[in-house]
Amino acid sequence: NAGVMQNPRHLVRRRGQEARLRCSPMKGHSHVYWYRQLPEEGLKFMVYLQKENIIDESGMPKERFSAEFPKEGPSILRIQQVVRGDSAAYFCASSPIGQVMIEQFFGPGTRLTVL
Amino acid sequence: SQELEQSPQSLIVQEGKNLTINCTSSKTLYGLYWYKQKYGEGLIFLMMLQKGGEEKSHEKITAKLDEKKQQSSLHITASQPSHAGIYLCGAPTGTASKLTFGTGTRLQVTL
Numbered sequence: 001n002a003g004v005m006q007n008p009r010h011l012v013r014r015r016g017q018e019a020r021l022r023c024s025p026m027k028g029h030s031h032v033y034w035y036r037q038l039p040e041e042g043l044k045f046m047v048y049l050q051k052e053n054i055i056d057e058s059g060m061p062k063e064r065f066s067a068e069f070p071k072e073g074p075s076i077l078r079i080q081q082v083v084r085g086d087s088a089a090y091f092c093a094s095s096p097i098g099q100v101m102i103e104q105f106f107g108p109g110t111r112l113t114v115l
Numbered sequence: 116s117q118e119l120e121q122s123p124q125s126l127i128v129q130e131g132k133n134l135t136i137n138c139t140s141s142k143t144l145y146g147l148y149w150y151k152q153k154y155g156e157g158l159i160f161l162m163m164l165q166k167g168g169e170e171k172s173h174e175k176i177t178a179k180l181d182e183k184k185q186q187s188s189l190h191i192t193a194s195q196p197s198h199a200g201i202y203l204c205g206a207p208t209g210t211a212s213k214l215t216f217g218t219g220t221r222l223q224v225t226l
Binding site: 004031033035042043044045048056058091093095101102103104105106107108109111 | 145146148150155156157158159160163165203205207209212213214215216217218219
């Protein structure tokens with residue numbers, strides 16, 4: 001039973017380019033959460049998605065960031081026109097249902113470096 | 116908004132020693148998660164506590180949630196180098212299982 005998969009594990013982009021981060025939840029999980037960990041800072045919630053729906057995007061920056069979780073395929077976090085401040089580790093987690101106090105399984109993360 | 120404060124921020128202990136990490140919430144907790152993160156890797160689930168006064172153990176790690184559900188502690192007995200990493204407490208806030216995380220405690224275990 002494969003865990004949460006994220007790819008790529010490392011991503012290097014130049015300022016102004018686009019970054020696409022993918023997250024495949026555990027089998028049978030239809031809820032995905034994205035978190036960001038900036039250097040020397042804690043883990044911060046970004047967005048919560050169900051299949052084809054954004055449930056809570058209160059942690060997403062207003063511009064350049066978007067997320068989707070299509071009916072088929074992985075969830076994608078997209079960052080347009082990246083800037084150096086976007087350099088961080090991006091983690092996704094999945095759960096089978098969207099309920100309080102249910103375990104979230106985390107992926108290994110994608111480390112984005114913006115040159 | 117809910118904030119979680121962890122103490123200490125970092126800790127260096129000798130192998131075999133016991134240690135405790137604390138997580139204090141600014142609001143009453145619905146429950147609390149403990150995760151461990153190895154440097155450069157993802158989060159590993161350790162334990163989930165829901166009820167006031169609850170205590171859970173796994174191998175040499177014990178976590179407790181106080182009766183008022185505003186503070187949790189993580190205790191490691193006879194620490195080993197494999198325990199080294201960053202320990203994070205997290206609490207559900209608002210939507211479903213969206214988590215707010217603590218500031219983290221970096222643990223080093225020396226030989």
